[in-house]
Amino acid sequence: MNENYIKKLIKLVEESEIESLEISSWGKKVKITQKLNSAVGGQAPMQMYAPPVAAAAPAPAPAAAPVADAAPSGNDKLVPVVSPMVGTFYTAPSPDADPYVSLNQKVSNGQVVCIVEAMKLMNEIEVEASGRVVKILVENGQPVEYGQTMFLIDPEG
Numbered sequence: 630m631n632e633n634y635i636k637k638l639i640k641l642v643e644e645s646e647i648e649s650l651e652i653s654s655w656g657k658k659v660k661i662t663q664k665l666n667s668a669v670g671g672q673a674p675m676q677m678y679a680p681p682v683a684a685a686a687p688a689p690a691p692a693a694a695p696v697a698d699a700a701p702s703g704n705d706k707l708v709p710v711v712s713p714m715v716g717t718f719y720t721a722p723s724p725d726a727d728p729y730v731s732l733n734q735k736v737s738n739g740q741v742v743c744i745v746e747a748m749k750l751m752n753e754i755e756v757e758a759s760g761r762v763v764k765i766l767v768e769n770g771q772p773v774e775y776g777q778t779m780f781l782i783d784p785e786g
Contacts, residue, residue, distance in 0.1 A: 710782060713752070714747045718767045721744075722744065734761065740755060766778055
């Protein structure tokens with residue numbers, strides 16, 4: 630791969646909301662990653678390396694899961710969990726696994742609540758507040774947009 634092509638790939642990753650891009654061509658692999666700062670919406674410096682890369686995990690098959698709903702006690706205090714990227718929402722790490730969280734379950738700051746698949750990469754989404762899950766706004770296997778609210782957390786719950 631030539632240097633100009635790699636520079637274009639780096640620029641593509643910098644201008645997008647993806648965390649990682651992996652390209653394989655003629656037996657050479659390049660993986661470009663960046664750490665997104667979800668609290669501010671900014672981006673941290675990028676890292677680039679070309680290690681031997683294992684195959685990506687297969688995408689979980691969508692399973693039918695109804696949108697769960699609970700009666701929150703005042704929407705103004707609820708903390709949203711939003712999608713940091715465009716992708717496909719999954720409630721569990723695999724089709725036969727239990728969901729990460731369920732309605733009315735207590736969650737802790739940093740706990741994984743779902744996966745958003747983007748470009749065959751599985752991105753675990755963590756909650757940024759402790760509390761109780763009062764709404765699940767997306768169905769398993771449904772596409773999500775950047776900034777779309779997926780869960781509502783009651784920090785007092």
